[in-house]
Amino acid sequence: MNAEKASSDALDRRLVAATQGGLPLHSHPYQILGEQLGISAEEVIRRLQRMLDSGVIRRIGAVPNHYAIGYTANGMSVWDVPDARIDQLGERIGALDFVTHCYHRPRQLPDWPYNLFAMTHGSSRQEVLDKVEQIAALLGADCRSYDVLFSTRILKKTGLRISA
Amino acid sequence: MPEAAHSPPLDAIDRAIIDHLQGDFPLCAAPYAEAASALGIDENELLTRLQRLLDARVLTRFGPMFQIERMGGAFVLAAMRVPDENWTSVVATVNALPEVAHNYQRESGKGCDFNMWFVLATETTDGIAAALEKIEAATGLPVYPFPKLREYFVEMKLQVRT
Structure with a gap:
């Protein structure tokens, strides 16, 4: 890695650290970030665009508290396939419009037999369970066992916190 | 963290802000003015409402959502079985770590007793093992990591229902 690349990465990290808690609520947020980091607003914008393009940033915008906007039931459905x-199977389940996250994760035998995780949200547990039934129907005989873990409390939600 | 059960009701403009600003926030000199214009309100009103929605914890954040794996870091889901009598102290111990990005209490209808589920977010992949060890040492309980082996889909954009 050459010196220019290393310095560019260090600046990106400082930009991550400066924005992980949120953007400044001010008319010119990128100008303010630039002043904090000693670069121009244009450079902040260029770097944010590059991080969006490379996937370091998934998106920029509002992160709602699901409970507060009506999704009081959050079910992590877990499947042994x-x-x-x-x-x-994961591609098919992930394509369902009510699944917000879908991953292959390791089993932890003998405590945990499930390897496919699909998160679903709804206004009631029944709505989530109805969706889980749809997943079960789609998996058919490939589903050996499953469970749904409902969140009962958010204990912490701050997102990423790195130091610059 | 409170679950925003006491939040004031959301009006049509609040709902439009939440539904339309979950991505694509403009990268330009005056992005709030541009976003406000698309919503038919002015910049000051958007800024005031965003501050209010953040204060009321209807929004947990307004800004970039990072995928730190793309910068050499790691996100790992982990779970614990926490006995009721230790619950409060374990919550405090786990939440005190800056590496814990979020933490949920969960319950299963089928008797599964993994009741605490949290996500570790660290700048380096080595940071995950260190954080897991810290939690096990501090709580005396085993921690089960569930690193993602493959991501099939992630799109966390929910429309307001209240």
């Missing part, structure tokens, strides 16, 4: 079929 054959490893040989999981990618095909």
Whole structure:
């Protein structure tokens, strides 16, 4: 890694650290960030755009508290499906419009037999359970067992916190 | 963290802000003015309402959502089985770590007793193992990591229902 690349990465990290708690609520937020970091607003914008393009930033905007906007039921559905079929099944489950996150994760045998995780949100537990039934129907015989873990309390939600 | 049960009701403009500003916030000199114009309000009103929604914890944040893996960092989901009698102290211990980005209490209808689920976010992949060890040492309880082996879909944009 050359010196220019290293210095560019260090500046990106400082930009992450400066924005992880949120953007300044001010007419010219990128100008303010630039002043904090000793670069121009244009440079802040260029770097944020580059991080969006590379996927370091998924998106920029409002992060709602799900409970406060009506999604009081949040069910993490977890499934034990054959490893040989999981990618095909995961793509299909992830494509369902009510699934917000879908991952392959490791089992923790014997305590935890599930390897496919699909998060669903709704206004009631029944709505979430109805959606889980749809997932079960789609998986059919590939589902060996499953469970749904409902969140009962948000204990912490701050997001990423790195130091610059 | 309170679950915003006492939040004031949201009006149509609040709902429009939340529904339309979950991504694509403009990258320009005066982005709030541009975003406000698209919503049919002025910049000051947007800034005032965003501050109010943040204060009321209807929004947890307004800014970039990072995928720190793309910068060499890591996000890892982990779970614990916390006995009721230790619950309060374990919550305090786990939440005190800056590496814990969020933490949820969960319950299963089928008797699964993994009742605490949190996400560790660290700047380096080594940071995850260190954080897991810290939590195990401080609580005396085993922590089960569930790193993602593959991501099939992530799109956390929910429309307001209240």
